Amino acid sequence: MKSKQPIQQVQQSLKPSRPARRTNVGADERAAAIAAVASRLFLQHGYEGVSLEKIIAESGGSYRDLYSAFGGKEGLFETVLKRLCTEILAPMKKALASPALEALSLEEALTQVGHVVLTAILKPEAIAFHRLMVSEAPRVPEVARFFFSPGPDSANAILGSFLAKRALEKVFALEDPHAAAAIFLDGLINNLQLKVLTGGRVSPSEVTLRVRHVVRLFLYGVLNIPGGK
Numbered sequence: 001m002k003s004k005q006p007i008q009q010v011q012q013s014l015k016p017s018r019p020a021r022r023t024n025v026g027a028d029e030r031a032a033a034i035a036a037v038a039s040r041l042f043l044q045h046g047y048e049g050v051s052l053e054k055i056i057a058e059s060g061g062s063y064r065d066l067y068s069a070f071g072g073k074e075g076l077f078e079t080v081l082k083r084l085c086t087e088i089l090a091p092m093k094k095a096l097a098s099p100a101l102e103a104l105s106l107e108e109a110l111t112q113v114g115h116v117v118l119t120a121i122l123k124p125e126a127i128a129f130h131r132l133m134v135s136e137a138p139r140v141p142e143v144a145r146f147f148f149s150p151g152p153d154s155a156n157a158i159l160g161s162f163l164a165k166r167a168l169e170k171v172f173a174l175e176d177p178h179a180a181a182a183i184f185l186d187g188l189i190n191n192l193q194l195k196v197l198t199g200g201r202v203s204p205s206e207v208t209l210r211v212r213h214v215v216r217l218f219l220y221g222v223l224n225i226p227g228g229k
Contacts (some may be wrong), residue, residue, distance in 0.1 A: 016053055031069035034059045039080045043128040047077055047136045047143075078146045083152040084129050091120045092155065094164045106166055113159070114188055114211035122207075123191055125197050156181040172219070180218075186213040 041050040052073055056062060065155040070076040093115040095101070101109050108200060119185055120126060137143045159181035167174035192202050 024140065027065070027069070030059075030061050030065045034061045034066055034069065035076065035079055035083065038076050039084065042077065042080055043125070043132055046132060047140055048075075063120055074140075074142065077140070078142070081133075081143070081146040082150045084125075085147070088120055088126050088129065089151075089155055089158065091116050093158055096158060106172065107215055109135065109162075109166075110184070110218070111195065111211055112217045113162075117185065118192065118207045118211065119190055119192060122196055122202055127193070130193065131197060152182075152185075155185060184214065184218050185216065 003112060023161070034055060038050070038055050041055060051064070056074070066076065070079055071142075092113060095113050104112065133143060133147050137147075156178050160177035163174055163180055164177035166172065167177065181216060188210060192206065197200055213215070
């Protein structure tokens with residue numbers, strides 16, 4: 001004869017089984033959520049002012065998610081910096097890739113690109129990012145490496161490629177496209193960015209005037225600006 005099951009076992013077997021815990025959010029989505037929260041917190045409080053505990057609490061992730069995706073706080077910070085650089089450079093990259101730019105004169109093309117660059121670089125998010133770089137570099141030596149390669153170096157390379165292409169078309173002579181791009185961008189950005197960093201405001205008319213002056217000075221030089229203006 002078969003032995004009877006204890007009553008407790010019978011009752012337990014009749015209970016509906018609890019479904020296995022599932023999540024619709026994959027590893028990539030969790031990593032993206034962590035990076036988005038970290039980006040906001042780093043810009044607001046700096047590297048040292050943000051704990052992993054706070055990032056995890058606000059993102060809904062876990063230590064396991066964070067370490068699996070980024071390797072730790074420094075890796076997360078590096079990822080955030082690279083993504084911010086990419087976002088800031090995206091408008092310039094898009095403008096330089098536009099087929100419409102090919103139909104413009106070099107002066108017209110650089111004027112259009114100049115407006116795009118200044119508009120992007122003077123946005124509050126970009127200013128906060130620059131402030132973060134300046135404040136954290138002395139404490140986090142790797143910041144310079146995280147920033148310059150995907151940031152200024154990448155910007156110079158993107159614009160330098162455009163200038164080199166125009167030079168090949170015999171539009172103008174150019175010895176070093178990368179250096180020329182750096183000079184052009186520095187001329188555009190320099191003290192306008194500093195003005196905003198120190199609490200000032202830059203008007204649209206200031207942007208327009210800066211772009212006009214820098215483009216003409218870059219192309220024609222001090223002694224050869226058409227019309228002497």
